[in-house]
Amino acid sequence: MVRLDLALEGLAVSTAYGIWNAVNDPLVGYLSDRIKSRWGRKTPCIMFGTPLAALLFRLVWTPPAPEPLGESYDLAMLAYLTVVLALFDLAYTVVSAPPHLPLPRDVWGISLAAETIRLLIIAL
Numbered sequence: 001m002v003r004l005d006l007a008l009e010g011l012a013v014s015t016a017y018g019i020w021n022a023v024n025d026p027l028v029g030y031l032s033d034r035i036k037s038r039w040g041r042k043t044p045c046i047m048f049g050t051p052l053a054a055l056l057f058r059l060v061w062t063p064p065a066p067e068p069l070g071e072s073y074d075l076a077m078l079a080y081l082t083v084v085l086a087l088f089d090l091a092y093t094v095v096s097a098p099p100h101l102p103l104p105r106d107v108w109g110i111s112l113a114a115e116t117i118r119l120l121i122i123a124l
Contacts, residue, residue, distance in 0.1 A: 008078045016085030021093075024086075028093045049094035056088035 028045075035041045063080055 005074055008074055009081065012078055012081040012085060015082050016089060020086045020089060024090055024093055025097065028090070028097050032094075032097065045094050045097075049091050053088065053091035053095050056084060056091050059084050060088055 032041060032045050035044055037044050039047070060081075063077060063084075
């Protein structure tokens with residue numbers, strides 16, 4: 001990050017990824033299971049989340065750099081980095097999580113054990 005204290009950068013990253021993921025991941029899984037569209041449940045997440053994730057990825061690496069530096073700059077960059085990383089993580093989760101989420105058992109009519117084996121095979 002542009003001239004940001006490493007301790008503040010670590011705080012932003014740990015907040016954006018560590019704390020935010022505890023809310024973000026289950027929320028995206030819950031919402032993606034309830035999508036009903038003509039393209040299916042997972043395709044809209046990928047289709048609409050990818051451009052947003054690309055834009056936010058760009059914003060992570062191109063922060064605004066105001067002229068005056070000092071403590072207020074550090075706090076502004078801390079807030080900027082935390083918010084942009086949290087939004088990027090949300091968009092990335094929307095794109096990457098739905099294809100890897102297990103299908104509900106009632107869709108395929110298979111047991112939880114069979115679904116677990118299917119996911120392990122996909123992972124390998």
